Amino acid sequence: MDWGTYTTLAVEADGPALVVTVDRPQAMNALAGQVVDDLLALTGVLAGIGRDGDWPVRGMILTGAGAKAFVAGADIREMSAMGADEAEAYARRMHQVTLRLEALPVPVVAAVNGFALGGGCELAMACDFIYASANASFGQPEVNLGLVPGFGGSVRLQQRVGVGQARELIYTGRRVPADEALRIGLANAVFPDAEALMAAAKATVAEIATKAPTAVANAKSALNGIYGLDVEAGLELEARSFHEAFTTEDSVAGRAAFLAKETPVFPGR
Ligand code: CO8
Numbered sequence: 482m483d484w485g486t487y488t489t490l491a492v493e494a495d496g497p498a499l500v501v502t503v504d505r506p507q508a509m510n511a512l513a514g515q516v517v518d519d520l521l522a523l524t525g526v527l528a529g530i531g532r533d534g535d536w537p538v539r540g541m542i543l544t545g546a547g548a549k550a551f552v553a554g555a556d557i558r559e560m561s562a563m564g565a566d567e568a569e570a571y572a573r574r575m576h577q578v579t580l581r582l583e584a585l586p587v588p589v590v591a592a593v594n595g596f597a598l599g600g601g602c603e604l605a606m607a608c609d610f611i612y613a614s615a616n617a618s619f620g621q622p623e624v625n626l627g628l629v630p631g632f633g634g635s636v637r638l639q640q641r642v643g644v645g646q647a648r649e650l651i652y653t654g655r656r657v658p659a660d661e662a663l664r665i666g667l668a669n670a671v672f673p674d675a676e677a678l679m680a681a682a683k684a685t686v687a688e689i690a691t692k693a694p695t696a697v698a699n700a701k702s703a704l705n706g707i708y709g710l711d712v713e714a715g716l717e718l719e720a721r722s723f724h725e726a727f728t729t730e731d732s733v734a735g736r737a738a739f740l741a742k743e744t745p746v747f748p749g750r
Contacts, residue, residue: 482538488515489503490519490523492523495683498539498686499540503551503552506545506549510601511553511555512555512604512632513559514571516556517571517578536587536749539587539690540587540589542683542686543582543589544593544594550595550596552597553596555571572631575633579603582608584705585701586694587694587697590608592612593613593668594616597618598618598619599620606667611667612668614674615659615672617662619656620657623654640709641666642666643666693729693734696729700722703718706722731747734746735747
């Protein structure tokens with residue numbers, strides 16, 4: 482698959498993982514308009530993964546270039562030259578990026594290797610789950626700028642850490658270190674340094690790559706779709722998702738391999 486070339490993103494397949502690095506270390510990888518455009522273009526390309534049973538990668542790892550930051554938010558310099566309508570349009574474009582990440586047919590792991598602030602924290606929360614290095618820190622510091630979260634934080638922080646923690650973090654703009662992010666459920670795991678972080682993210686994608694591709698894609702889609710529904714509506718969506726899984730060649734192969742006591746080979750359809 483041709484991943485395309487981007488001004489602000491480095492994109493490289495490493496075994497079953499596609500490693501995407503936001504690459505503006507001089508500005509702490511802040512989300513300038515060009516980064517948003519690049520993420521929109523890339524996620525458009527990645528939406529084709531799995532088509533016709535072709536799975537060139539089985540997961541994406543999103544990280545930031547350099548030793549200090551994952552992403553330090555929207556680009557404050559660029560944003561400061563905008564009027565409110567332009568800023569809103571910018572935020573809405575970034576909403577599209579987050580929705581597209583959630584719609585990808587493969588899991589996305591945020592490998593947070595430093596500051597994940599404002600739009601950076603929001604980008605990480607649009608990933609399926611977050612791994613952090615010990616020097617990572619998270620926060621929604623928009624109140625320091627007289628602003629509020631604009632890239633989905635008002636929605637996804639409450640989902641990730643619950644209403645009380647989300648409110649405290651958004652009202653104070655406080656920065657949360659990696660160990661506290663782990664405690665409140667924002668990060669799934671913390672690793673001593675960036676190297677260990679990337680190794681762990683790749684190992685998890687490799688583990689996922691041994692599973693049925695259509696089942697993982699189906700589970701991701703169902704989990705996203707079910708979030709926020711009431712129990713009855715959620716169970717209804719789960720039933721439809723289960724039905725769909727049952728019709729796949731992957732499921733036929735998986736069940737047959739179990740009964741034959743063999744390791745399944747999944748066709749990816
Ligand atoms: N935007 C632009 N440039 C940035 C940003 C940013 N978000 N963050 C850092 N930089 C730049 C600095 O200006 C500096 O540039 P220069 O060397 O040219 O002066 C360089 O990166 C290094 O930064 P520091 O010298 O400040 O490095 P420190 O290690 O001292 O501090 C911090 C690092 C803590 C990350 C600090 O830079 C900081 O607080 N950054 C801002 C974090 C922040 O407030 N983020 C939230 C932004 S608002 C947001 O994301 C809302 C999203 C929705 C709005 C959408 C509507 C448009």
